[in-house]
Amino acid sequence: xxxxxxxxxxxxxxxxxxxxxxxxxxxxxxxxxxxxxxxxxxxxxxxxxxxx
Numbered sequence: 001x002x003x004x005x006x007x008x009x010x011x012x013x014x015x016x017x018x019x020x021x022x023x024x025x026x027x028x029x030x031x032x033x034x035x036x037x038x039x040x041x042x043x044x045x046x047x048x049x050x051x052x
Contacts, residue, residue, distance in 0.1 A: 003018065003021070
């Protein structure tokens with residue numbers, strides 16, 4: 001799992017991220033749907049940071 005690579009690189013996933021990726025697997029999300037979700041999440045994070 002990619003989470004192990006993050007651990008090795010010193011950038012472990014937090015519990016929210018682990019739960020999110022588990023949901024993707026459990027619900028059988030397509031790669032396109034996952035990428036769209038992650039892009040939207042990143043955009044929202046950038047927007048929140050810009051507002052600070």
